[in-house]
Amino acid sequence: MNRKEKVYNALGKLTQNILLKDLTENSDIGFDAETISAIAQVDRSNASRELNELAREGKAIKINGRPVKFLDRSHLEQIAKLDFENGYIFDTLNDFLKFFNTADTAEKEKIEKMSDPFDRIIGSRGSLALAIKQAKAAILYPPKGLHTLITGPTGVGKTTFAEMMYQYALYAGSIPNDAKLVIFNCSEYADNPQLILSQLFGHTKGAFTGAINEKAGLVEMSDRGILLLDEIHRLPPEAQEMLFLLMDKGIYRRLGETDKYRQATVLIIGATTENINSALLKTFLRRVPMTINLPSLEERPMEERMELIEEFLINEVNNVNVPVKVHKDVIRAFLQYNCTGNIGQLKGDIQLLCARGFLDYKTYGKKEIEININFLPEHVYTGLLNQEKSRNEIINLLRYEKDYYTFTPQDRENFLTVDNYDLSDNLYKEITDKYNHYFKIGYSGSSINEIISEDIEKYLKELMKKYNAEKELPVKEELFKIISPKVYNAAEMALTLAQQKLNRTFSTRAVIGLAMHISALIERISSGEIIYSEEINKIALNNPEEFRAAKLVREVLQQELEINIPKEEIGFLTMFLSTVDSDTSYKKIGVIVLAHGESTASSIANVANSLLGTDHCRAIDMPLDVKVEEILNKTIEKVKSIDEGKGVLLLVDMGSLIAFSEIITKKTNIPTKSIENISTPIVIEAVRKSLLPEMSLYTLVEDIKNANPYIGRMVSGEVINKADITEPKVILTTCISGKGAAVKIAQLLRNTLPFLDEYNVKIKPVDITEKVNQAGNKTLYEGTINDLIAVVGTVDLQLSGVPFIPIDELIIGDGIKKIEKSISGLNAGPYEKEEISGDSVFVKLLEGMLTFLDAKKAFKFVNDSYIMLVKMLGINDTRQLKTRYIFHNCCMIERLIQNDILPYSGIEKLIKEKRDIYEKVKYTLIDIEEAFGIKVPDTEIGYIMDIFDTQ
Numbered sequence: 001m002n003r004k005e006k007v008y009n010a011l012g013k014l015t016q017n018i019l020l021k022d023l024t025e026n027s028d029i030g031f032d033a034e035t036i037s038a039i040a041q042v043d044r045s046n047a048s049r050e051l052n053e054l055a056r057e058g059k060a061i062k063i064n065g066r067p068v069k070f071l072d073r074s075h076l077e078q079i080a081k082l083d084f085e086n087g088y089i090f091d092t093l094n095d096f097l098k099f100f101n102t103a104d105t106a107e108k109e110k111i112e113k114m115s116d117p118f119d120r121i122i123g124s125r126g127s128l129a130l131a132i133k134q135a136k137a138a139i140l141y142p143p144k145g146l147h148t149l150i151t152g153p154t155g156v157g158k159t160t161f162a163e164m165m166y167q168y169a170l171y172a173g174s175i176p177n178d179a180k181l182v183i184f185n186c187s188e189y190a191d192n193p194q195l196i197l198s199q200l201f202g203h204t205k206g207a208f209t210g211a212i213n214e215k216a217g218l219v220e221m222s223d224r225g226i227l228l229l230d231e232i233h234r235l236p237p238e239a240q241e242m243l244f245l246l247m248d249k250g251i252y253r254r255l256g257e258t259d260k261y262r263q264a265t266v267l268i269i270g271a272t273t274e275n276i277n278s279a280l281l282k283t284f285l286r287r288v289p290m291t292i293n294l295p296s297l298e299e300r301p302m303e304e305r306m307e308l309i310e311e312f313l314i315n316e317v318n319n320v321n322v323p324v325k326v327h328k329d330v331i332r333a334f335l336q337y338n339c340t341g342n343i344g345q346l347k348g349d350i351q352l353l354c355a356r357g358f359l360d361y362k363t364y365g366k367k368e369i370e371i372n373i374n375f376l377p378e379h380v381y382t383g384l385l386n387q388e389k390s391r392n393e394i395i396n397l398l399r400y401e402k403d404y405y406t407f408t409p410q411d412r413e414n415f416l417t418v419d420n421y422d423l424s425d426n427l428y429k430e431i432t433d434k435y436n437h438y439f440k441i442g443y444s445g446s447s448i449n450e451i452i453s454e455d456i457e458k459y460l461k462e463l464m465k466k467y468n469a470e471k472e473l474p475v476k477e478e479l480f481k482i483i484s485p486k487v488y489n490a491a492e493m494a495l496t497l498a499q500q501k502l503n504r505t506f507s508t509r510a511v512i513g514l515a516m517h518i519s520a521l522i523e524r525i526s527s528g529e530i531i532y533s534e535e536i537n538k539i540a541l542n543n544p545e546e547f548r549a550a551k552l553v554r555e556v557l558q559q560e561l562e563i564n565i566p567k568e569e570i571g572f573l574t575m576f577l578s579t580v581d582s583d584t585s586y587k588k589i590g591v592i593v594l595a596h597g598e599s600t601a602s603s604i605a606n607v608a609n610s611l612l613g614t615d616h617c618r619a620i621d622m623p624l625d626v627k628v629e630e631i632l633n634k635t636i637e638k639v640k641s642i643d644e645g646k647g648v649l650l651l652v653d654m655g656s657l658i659a660f661s662e663i664i665t666k667k668t669n670i671p672t673k674s675i676e677n678i679s680t681p682i683v684i685e686a687v688r689k690s691l692l693p694e695m696s697l698y699t700l701v702e703d704i705k706n707a708n709p710y711i712g713r714m715v716s717g718e719v720i721n722k723a724d725i726t727e728p729k730v731i732l733t734t735c736i737s738g739k740g741a742a743v744k745i746a747q748l749l750r751n752t753l754p755f756l757d758e759y760n761v762k763i764k765p766v767d768i769t770e771k772v773n774q775a776g777n778k779t780l781y782e783g784t785i786n787d788l789i790a791v792v793g794t795v796d797l798q799l800s801g802v803p804f805i806p807i808d809e810l811i812i813g814d815g816i817k818k819i820e821k822s823i824s825g826l827n828a829g830p831y832e833k834e835e836i837s838g839d840s841v842f843v844k845l846l847e848g849m850l851t852f853l854d855a856k857k858a859f860k861f862v863n864d865s866y867i868m869l870v871k872m873l874g875i876n877d878t879r880q881l882k883t884r885y886i887f888h889n890c891c892m893i894e895r896l897i898q899n900d901i902l903p904y905s906g907i908e909k910l911i912k913e914k915r916d917i918y919e920k921v922k923y924t925l926i927d928i929e930e931a932f933g934i935k936v937p938d939t940e941i942g943y944i945m946d947i948f949d950t951q
């Protein structure tokens, strides 16, 4: 690259961040030669010469003034659809802005009218603020944006959010006006990789049977735009590979093509309901630099929920074009009910409610739609019983309202183009058509009402099924009380691979079974106990395919869990793979749980059944006032009714019940056995094994008894008993600038310390600058000092009795361990094993802290500048100093990319006093500026100088 090209390049990079909005509102636009020279790494006077030359050539826009400023013409023309043909040198900034504002093109008007699309979604200043900040950074990140993964449970608004990202990209001019948003749901053809490949990337003629013509794929359609891959975790490995090639290199092939690659520039947004820890997301997390998590409805503040309810009601009013009156209690129920399907379900429920209201309005000839609580379906109605839920907030929200809220049609635009959840259009039309039909053939209003009500009911049931089918989470929560999530995820990953090898699908039950087996195994290994059985070996020999898959499973488990699994275990794993999920039409051993208490037995059985996806486990509850004979008789009846010929296992909570089995067998001739002192994990394991075809009652009892001490014991101590929860505790995080790094450290702690919520520990970043502004420590933290566990960061607040843990101790010392100990009394978890020397630790921790920067790249540049700076300043390189510098600067780069610049009062004075340090810091930042396309302003340099000043 010659000098002129370097300068032009730097000008392009800087101008790229300018939005249309800046041109109309901002009165200080353009870049001076000094800024451009720093980024181009060309000395100032040469840069100035080249810039003037570029302006003469018409490539740069020049705005005379003090200092003279420059802009890249092509970028401005692109975002503003302007033509600078007649002038690209302006005498003053005002002239430039005037020219810009009088240039009269239809396109410009349209764009000017646009406002930030994100402002239109509910929660943009509240619970979605962080997500939106991340999304904007992803869209604006030069040169082509960052591929992004949006996670969150069903119905939280992932698709909506992705569409907003697209609209924002148009608004910001980072994609051309005609660029498309193309949406593809990966779960639709998840079982047919060939079809997915062809849908996404296109195919050649004859690429597979039925491929009669050459066809372009969705990637081609979304070239220069955005491709949203919904349920991205369902993408088969073949398609993943091709997708990664596209993401990394911008190339792909149509299915059937072997000779050439095609090119496309596509920003990929993946959406998924999978938990971020899920093994299915691992490959994506490695490749996708930005992950945005959207909160569930439950996690959002009540005012936002209220806004959503009002928004959806107004939508409906506009759809039917009839005013709607809603009773206050209906609103209260919507605020309080348990809405597992999130915003999508809330919207659906409100739409159906309005449909019911509309039906009454139609059939009884009312003037307006009136909705009272008797319209509410049961699951919403029960919200009214949820009195305790956010009580004060709700009282405040509804306090000044009359009994009825009235909504009238409003003139407004719907901002979404895609919406899977919208029922309205058809619904009211369907109701009207049906009404007209029945009315014509002579039905009375009330009969029509009855008939159509039934239809709505059916509709509602379908909808509920959808949400319940996806309501997997609470069950998993139960499961994670018994099995560590780490073990579960490893099991899931191992079985996903075994699945591919065996060409078979495993159920969740299989994953749970394997995870439980591994938990027990880890305990056995640590106590040095290895079980070897001839019989198991035989099974392995007879099932060579499963044997091979079992070897793979062992390898994956060893790697993921960092343990050594003895070879002997392969036999077990083979047996597991050969027998799990097989046909269930054979005879099974019956299982009954007997436990004292009103519902102890039923709830244990329920957990086991729902986890294993069966109803095989039965329960007999024993309220304390019921006589033993009565229970015995009940048990005898149950044993008789469930025995399939293989006997029945009784799982009892107390030794006194152990005699039951003998009596029952005598009376019924049905073989029974008892196991005492049961717990939920033991019941799950017993039920799972009772379903295996080769299992006998005798072996089952032996297995459970042998495994008993290991089942359900937490291996890593990661899960704690909710009963241990104490008063809320707080950790404060701090940093030199009062922003940025403190927030990042908080994020790092949240990522590193599992189960903070369970221990009721809150992490609060503190704005140190407030201390300067308002004097005194009081404003920094409003709670009492007694609640504080520690202050963590780069600035010691010197609060007496509260330990301060400097950031470097988190990384190189045992800071994490200290915090963990003071929270829970537990020893540190997996963190303890972490390598604690060398630069890889920095990179690893930066990965946890940075939102979208590549940690390796950021570390490399910042570390280089640090080494240079320490040398130039002639000071000692200490770990503490290095850590502060690295973390502060990496966070700063992220902020600057997002145009988030910190002010520094008295910077001029500081520079004057310490000119030498200032120049050196500035000099060592040049590479960073170039590498990330940023300019580090003086105010930010002030903070970096402060880091050295404290030395």
Ligand SMILES: Nc1ncnc2c1ncn2[C@@H]1O[C@H](COP(=O)(O)OP(=O)(O)OP(=O)(O)O)[C@@H](O)[C@H]1O
Residues within 6 Å of the ligand: 121, 122, 123, 152, 153, 154, 155, 156, 157, 158, 159, 160, 161, 230, 271, 273, 308, 311, 343, 344, 347, 416, 419, 420, 421, 422
């Ligand atoms: N912030 C919001 N403001 C207004 N409406 C919203 C908002 N977020 C989501 N919605 C609405 O909620 C419904 C569900 O949103 P969306 O389809 O985007 O969710 P999702 O997470 O993609 O769901 P799924 O997991 O089922 O694909 C849509 O009807 C959407 O219009």
